[in-house]
Amino acid sequence: MAMAAGRADGMSGTMNRTMNVTVSGKTLLNRTWSGRASSVALAVATILTTALTIWLVLGLYDQHDRAQRRQDILAAARQSALNFTSLDYRHYDRDSANVLQGATGDFKKQFAAQTEQLTKLVAANESVSEGQILDAGIVRSDEHSARVLVVADSTVTNTAAPKGEARTYRLQLDLVHRNGRWLTSDVEFVG
DSSP states (O other): OEEEEEEETTOOOOOEEEEEEEEEEEEEEEEEEEEHHHHHEEEEEEEHHHHHHHHHHHHHHHHHHHHHHHHOOOOOHHHHHHHHOOOOOOOOOOHHHHHHTTBOOOHHHHHHHHHHHHHHHHHHHTTTEEEEEEEEEEEEESSSEEEEEEEEEEEEESOTTTEEOOOOOEEEEEEEEEEEEEEEEEEEOOO
């Protein structure tokens, strides 16, 4: 077995190292190691590491963005359901304004159209409803819309039930994202 190594290339000014392994007169391995090969390998490794880092950071950002959107949707749905189930005849104008503030579309139009009639009805019956949100879950969502199911309890007192009456609501709220806010576009009583 013979080994030969090292050859200076005077014309290019670079140092190349050649390693030949000869067994029984046959060359089995011939490798040239140069500064260029090491530089290329280092550049490729750097590019791959950078690309992987960017991919991971973008994935974390997307995951954080989805988690934040989920929290925003649930907070808006809970607040909308709380406003809808918490009304007091003594300041119904303020309470109905809270409902309208978180509403949009057909729901807002329908609620606004009924506000005058509801104000009279609530005042005549001296109705007070104190809502409490028990649970909420997203059925579906994307960047522009969501459907949320909300379970709420309320204690309702009025002239017919002066000691109060417990009620449980299961609400389906459709929300849309408008001007940086999640607004309720539809409310249905379900189950």
